[in-house]
Amino acid sequence: MGTLLQTSLQIFQKNYKYRATVVVLLTFFLNFSHDCLAQPALRYSENQTPEWHEVISMYEELDGEFEEARLIVAGMSDAGKPIHLFIISKDREFDPEKIQESGKLVILINNGIHPGESNGIDASIEFAWDLLSGTGNTAKYLDNTVILLVPVFNIGGALNRSPFNRANQNGPEEQGFRGNAQNLDLNRDFVKMDSRNARTMAGIIQTWQPDLFIDTHSTNGADYPYTVTLIATHHQQMKEPLSSLIHEKMEPYLYEKMNKSPYKMCHYVNVFRTPPEDGFEGFIETPRYLAGYTAAFNIPSYTVETHMLKPYEERVHSTVYLLGEMLKFSSKHAKKIQEARTIAEAETLADKTQVLNWECDREKPDRIEFTGFKTKTRMSTLTGKDMIYYDQGETWTDTINFYNTFKPVLTVEKPDFYIIPLAWTEVIDRLKISNIRMYSMDKDTSLTVEAYYIENYETLQRPANGHYWHYNTTVRKASMEVKFYKGDLMIPTDQPGAAYLVHVLEPESFDSYFSWNFFDAVLFRNEYFSPYLFESTAAEILEKDPEMREAFEKMKEEQSFRENPYAQLFWIYEHSDWSEPTYMRYPVFRFNGLPIY
Numbered sequence: 001m002g003t004l005l006q007t008s009l010q011i012f013q014k015n016y017k018y019r020a021t022v023v024v025l026l027t028f029f030l031n032f033s034h035d036c037l038a039q040p041a042l043r044y045s046e047n048q049t050p051e052w053h054e055v056i057s058m059y060e061e062l063d064g065e066f067e068e069a070r071l072i073v074a075g076m077s078d079a080g081k082p083i084h085l086f087i088i089s090k091d092r093e094f095d096p097e098k099i100q101e102s103g104k105l106v107i108l109i110n111n112g113i114h115p116g117e118s119n120g121i122d123a124s125i126e127f128a129w130d131l132l133s134g135t136g137n138t139a140k141y142l143d144n145t146v147i148l149l150v151p152v153f154n155i156g157g158a159l160n161r162s163p164f165n166r167a168n169q170n171g172p173e174e175q176g177f178r179g180n181a182q183n184l185d186l187n188r189d190f191v192k193m194d195s196r197n198a199r200t201m202a203g204i205i206q207t208w209q210p211d212l213f214i215d216t217h218s219t220n221g222a223d224y225p226y227t228v229t230l231i232a233t234h235h236q237q238m239k240e241p242l243s244s245l246i247h248e249k250m251e252p253y254l255y256e257k258m259n260k261s262p263y264k265m266c267h268y269v270n271v272f273r274t275p276p277e278d279g280f281e282g283f284i285e286t287p288r289y290l291a292g293y294t295a296a297f298n299i300p301s302y303t304v305e306t307h308m309l310k311p312y313e314e315r316v317h318s319t320v321y322l323l324g325e326m327l328k329f330s331s332k333h334a335k336k337i338q339e340a341r342t343i344a345e346a347e348t349l350a351d352k353t354q355v356l357n358w359e360c361d362r363e364k365p366d367r368i369e370f371t372g373f374k375t376k377t378r379m380s381t382l383t384g385k386d387m388i389y390y391d392q393g394e395t396w397t398d399t400i401n402f403y404n405t406f407k408p409v410l411t412v413e414k415p416d417f418y419i420i421p422l423a424w425t426e427v428i429d430r431l432k433i434s435n436i437r438m439y440s441m442d443k444d445t446s447l448t449v450e451a452y453y454i455e456n457y458e459t460l461q462r463p464a465n466g467h468y469w470h471y472n473t474t475v476r477k478a479s480m481e482v483k484f485y486k487g488d489l490m491i492p493t494d495q496p497g498a499a500y501l502v503h504v505l506e507p508e509s510f511d512s513y514f515s516w517n518f519f520d521a522v523l524f525r526n527e528y529f530s531p532y533l534f535e536s537t538a539a540e541i542l543e544k545d546p547e548m549r550e551a552f553e554k555m556k557e558e559q560s561f562r563e564n565p566y567a568q569l570f571w572i573y574e575h576s577d578w579s580e581p582t583y584m585r586y587p588v589f590r591f592n593g594l595p596i597y
Contacts, residue, residue: 037065037133040125044316047171049118050125052081052158055151058125059086066132068142070094075200078181079156083200088131088147096208105145105334107327108210110201112152113187113217113290115176116166119306120216123319124149130320138324141331148208153197156181169218171312187215188465190293191504192516193430205294206435211337212330213294213301216319218308221269222276223390224372227310227318228258228265231303233295234284236358236406239344245336246300250329257325263318266370267402268305275375275388279401281360286511287503296500298344300337302326349494354502356509357410365401372396410508414498415590418491418505419449419484424587427518428489436501438491439597446483447596452507452586453478454514454523467517473508475586482589490595507586514586522587527580531569538572548575 040058042050050058056071063071063086072094074085087094091102099106109127111120128149130136152158160177169175180186180195189198205213219229235247258265271280285292291301304322306315330337374394377386420428420438431438452475460469493501507514542549555571556562573579 039129039133039135042122042125042316044119044122044172044313047173047312049122049172049175049312051161052152052155055121055125055158056084059084059128059149059151062086062128062132067092069128069132074150074204075196077155077197077200078184078195079159080181081155081159083153083155083197084151085204086128086149086151088128088142088149090142099146100209103144103338105212105330105337106148106208106210107145107212107214107330108148108150108205108208109214109216109323110150110153110290111216112150112154112158112176113215114178114185115152115154115158115160116169116178117216117218117306118172118175119218119312119315119319120304121152122316123216123323124151126316126320127323130324136324138327141327143331144334145327145331147327148204148210150201150204153201154180154186155197157186166218166308168220169308170310182466185465187290188288190290191288191511191513192465192467192518193433194466199433201290202293202433205297205299206433210294210299211334211341212326213291213299214323214326215291215301215303217303217305218315219269219305220308222271223309223392224266224269224276224307224370225264225395226266226269226371227263227307227314228322229268229305229307230254230265231268231283231285231291231305233291233301234282234404234406237284237295238300239298239347242298242300242337242340242344245333245340249333253329254322254325258318258322261318261321263314263321264371265318265322267368267404268303273388276370276372277375277396277398277400279365279403282402282404282406284358284406287500288511292511293500296503297497298341298348298499300341345496348496348499351414351498353411353413354499355408355411356503356506357408358406359409360403361405361407362403364405365403366405367399368402370398370400412502412506412508414493414502415450415592416493417591417593417595418493418501419447419589419591420489420491421484421587422487422489424519427513427588430513431491431501431504434497434500436491436497437495438489439595441484441486441488441490441596443596444483444485445596446481447589447591447593448479448481449589449591451478451480451482451589452476454507454584454586470515470517471510473512473514475507484596490591490597492595505588507588519587522582522585525580525583527578529569529573529578531566534569534573537578538569538576541572541576548572551575 059071062069068090070087072085073082075083077083093099109124111124131139157180158176161174163174165175165177184195186197189195193199232251235243255265269276269280270283287293287296291303294301306318373390373392374396375388376391377388380387455474455476457470457473503509504513506512561567
């Protein structure tokens with residue numbers, strides 16, 4: 001074919017009278033060659049998934065073959081290798097601002113956050129090929145939609161391939177590792193952003209402002225006949241009319257289409273060590289998760305979980321099919337989705353309160369039809385104890401409890417501003433990555449603010465993703481005058497990222513910066529006293545303050561306190577002016593009033 005093209009071009013250049021014929025030949029050649037472009041050489045039918053460099057090569061080939069596609073470097077990973085973004089734009093426009101101005105819907109699909117769960121990596125290559133080559137039936141939906149694909153997000157984990165990374169998974173023969181190059185689970189890193197990967201992804205999201213986000217995974221846990229399970233942004237986390245559009249329109253559409261296909265789908269089966277027939281809970285993804293991060297910016301999200309025990313080829317095909325149905329619905333309802341997001345953003349700005357922590361309401365179950373494998377028990381030949389297993393030869397169908405209603409357990413009033421002293425650079429840098437708007441104070445000043453004192457908290461005894469995470473935090477509020485300095489930052493809550501901002505800056509929030517140890521320095525007391533010197537000072541303090549003396553004498557009624565001289569002196573120290581005011585004081589302050597900048 002290359003020789004034919006070369007000969008035709010020579011005739012075109014040298015023989016004027018044959019040019020019309022050559023134009024016909026060239027047109028035929030170009031159409032024929034376009035139809036005969038080589039499809040990416042995926043090997044999922046052989047139970048194999050490509051290595052990272054092969055994945056990128058396939059996207060480079062698609063970039064070279066199709067003018068509607070472009071592969072760019074979005075940022076770096078912890079492995080020192082670039083994280084790519086593949087853009088499919090029918091109008092051949094690849095500038096994010098111009099795409100937003102065009103009004104086209106933007107869908108972002110992420111793959112390989114856990115590279116051992118690789119079906120999305122293969123599926124997205126095939127999905128891209130189908131869209132660009134026109135071999136699928138979804139290309140027409142690109143008229144009003146732009147597709148963004150992250151080929152492999154966790155590159156360090158993808159490079160760390162082994163046949164032994166996923167002990168319970170049915171293929172592929174080799175797969176990547178869950179942890180990244182820092183051994184971090186990237187799907188728990190979107191508050192603390194310890195990884196360059198998470199920072200790159202936050203940049204992608206803030207730059208492109210997608211209207212829908214999809215994250216591809218494979219499950220762990222129970223066995224059942226469904227090929228795919230799905231986690232959607234919980235409807236209670238979304239504002240109307242976005243909540244109804246996603247929960248009552250898009251989700252039922254996806255379940256209907258998938259269950260008419262060879263790839264049955266159900267809600268994510270959130271059970272561990274208990275059988276599905278006992279019922280299972282829904283899922284609210286907090287901002288530590290990638291889908292929880294996007295939800296905090298009013299981007300509805302879907303986490304696709306193909307079943308680990310289904311053949312790898314089936315897991316890939318089902319993901320391609322589901323991506324196609326997601327595109328169809330989104331394209332048909334593009335304006336409604338965008339309008340609903342605009343309203344949701346306006347409502348977020350207008351909200352005076354925000355729910356931070358939720359708890360599953362087991363008193364209000366939904367009832368759903370579910371088909372499962374019969375759960376049985378057998379004695380383990382290894383341990384000699386009974387253990388459950390799933391009999392794939394015996395299925396059952398019944399209506400079971402799906403606990404998908406949640407109740408708020410922590411709601412806070414939003415202040416007009418948060419104020420963060422300039423010293424807390426790690427927090428400030430992370431907020432900037434998430435496009436949080438903030439202003440530097442232009443002079444030294446004293447303001448009356450609402451401060452928090454940490455009263456109680458518990459800490460995990462083993463690290464979670466690199467941090468000793470705090471939980472069950474309680475605070476005491478205090479109104480006080482605090483001195484601030486030029487350069488300290490005022491952060492308004494009337495901005496698009498307000499929901500994320502409040503989540504991370506309220507210390508009692510499940511996924512706050514306090515929970516993730518960014519403010520642990522305030523838990524340390526810097527100043528102390530020497531008992532032999534402070535004793536006379538303590539006596540003077542009690543003599544001058546009758547109320548404190550009365551409280552002190554009340555404390556001495558407890559034997560343990562009465563018999564501990566140091567505890568008595570320490571109690572007086574803590575309740576006196578000598579006690580350092582910054583000890584246990586959370587260093588982010590709430591302020592209502594006019595800004596100082």
